[in-house]
Amino acid sequence: MTDSAPPANPTRVLVTGADGTIGRPVVNALLAAGISVTALSVAWSAPSPADRVFTGDAADESLVRRAFEDVDAVVHLAAIPHPGLGTAREVFVGNTSATFTVLDAAGELGVRRAVIASSINAFGVPLNRHDLTPAYYPLDELSPVAHDDAYSLSKWVDEQIGAWAHSRHGITVIALRFPLVRDLPALRTIAARLGQDSGEQARLAREGWAYLAMADAVDAVLRGLTRPVTGMHTLLLAAEDTIIEEPTDLLLDRYAPASERRRAFPGRTAPIDTSAARRALGWAPRHRLGDPIGTTYLETLA
Numbered sequence: 001m002t003d004s005a006p007p008a009n010p011t012r013v014l015v016t017g018a019d020g021t022i023g024r025p026v027v028n029a030l031l032a033a034g035i036s037v038t039a040l041s042v043a044w045s046a047p048s049p050a051d052r053v054f055t056g057d058a059a060d061e062s063l064v065r066r067a068f069e070d071v072d073a074v075v076h077l078a079a080i081p082h083p084g085l086g087t088a089r090e091v092f093v094g095n096t097s098a099t100f101t102v103l104d105a106a107g108e109l110g111v112r113r114a115v116i117a118s119s120i121n122a123f124g125v126p127l128n129r130h131d132l133t134p135a136y137y138p139l140d141e142l143s144p145v146a147h148d149d150a151y152s153l154s155k156w157v158d159e160q161i162g163a164w165a166h167s168r169h170g171i172t173v174i175a176l177r178f179p180l181v182r183d184l185p186a187l188r189t190i191a192a193r194l195g196q197d198s199g200e201q202a203r204l205a206r207e208g209w210a211y212l213a214m215a216d217a218v219d220a221v222l223r224g225l226t227r228p229v230t231g232m233h234t235l236l237l238a239a240e241d242t243i244i245e246e247p248t249d250l251l252l253d254r255y256a257p258a259s260e261r262r263r264a265f266p267g268r269t270a271p272i273d274t275s276a277a278r279r280a281l282g283w284a285p286r287h288r289l290g291d292p293i294g295t296t297y298l299e300t301l302a
């Protein structure tokens with residue numbers, strides 16, 4: 001199959017995991033942009049505002065094929081989002097079979113664009129039980145992998161499934177490596193707790209103390225659906241600063257002295273390279289922990 005340019009703006013998007021932390025703000029933002037939504041989730045905590053709703057497993061091929069009716073792009077967020085939320089088999093097999101099912105059906109049915117949720121954990125080091133730190137900072141999409149938990153492995157394999165779907169079906173796939181994503185009030189609560197917890201600060205060194213405001217995550221998803229790119233892109237996302245109120249270089253001295261540092265990180269600069277997202281989608285983070293709340297259109301929706 002050859003690449004073909006996707007439509008500039010989809011008219012109907014299938015959102016899997018549409019009931020989730022990220023799924024609900026994504027559905028709201030799509031509807032606010034005048035894009036129809038088909039919502040799919042295995043369970044619902046509240047009614048979805050979408051006009052078409054499917055309840056069931058994103059690994060159920062027949063359900064997923066029905067959900068794709070009239071759809072021209074998909075946002076695949078459905079996953080068990082932590083290794084502790086199921087057995088290793090449930091997490092790995094559940095997540096990867098859902099991603100395979102959604103992307104293979106999308107490709108076969110002629111859908112031209114998919115945005116899928118990967119994670120900053122996809123390289124495996126952050127949740128690895130062994131005494132590791134990243135090979136180098138800033139973290140980027142080429143950070144060497146070391147997996148030993150089922151969730152991180154599932155996200156890394158999801159990215160490989162994305163590359164496979166692009167090769168097999170020509171569908172453009174954007175895999176977004178999200179760090180911790182919440183709205184700003186929730187992030188501030190987490191930041192206050194982390195300030196008192198040196199054990200967690202040490203653990204989070206492996207993901208560069210990264211976070212992302214929900215509004216910036218939603219913006220990346222919308223750009224992933226609409227920007228004129230083709231191919232398969234894995235893109236690491238993060239806010240400009242870290243979630244810890246200390247200079248990044250000091251944190252790195254303390255918690256990751258053996259890791260190579262490829263540049264200096266002035267102030268609270270996050271040791272995360274998001275330039276690939278900038279190049280592919282024109283995306284850049286616009287929100288920080290210190291911003292006033294409720295001042296942006298997307299944040300109001302979230």
Ligand SMILES: NC(=O)c1ccc[n+]([C@@H]2O[C@H](COP(=O)([O-])OP(=O)(O)OC[C@H]3O[C@@H](n4cnc5c(N)ncnc54)[C@H](O)[C@@H]3O)[C@@H](O)[C@H]2O)c1
Nearest residue numbers: 017019020021022041042057058078079117119178180181
């Ligand atoms: N929120 C974050 O901080 C964060 C960070 C990194 C990556 N991610 C990824 O982003 C995606 C969305 O995360 P979230 O925080 O919104 O998670 P969430 O748990 O809040 O939402 C996921 C939703 O998907 C549903 N679901 C799970 N497995 C399903 C399946 N097989 N079929 C159908 N529905 C299913 C769940 O019922 C839930 O409503 C996930 O893929 C997660 O791994 C999230």
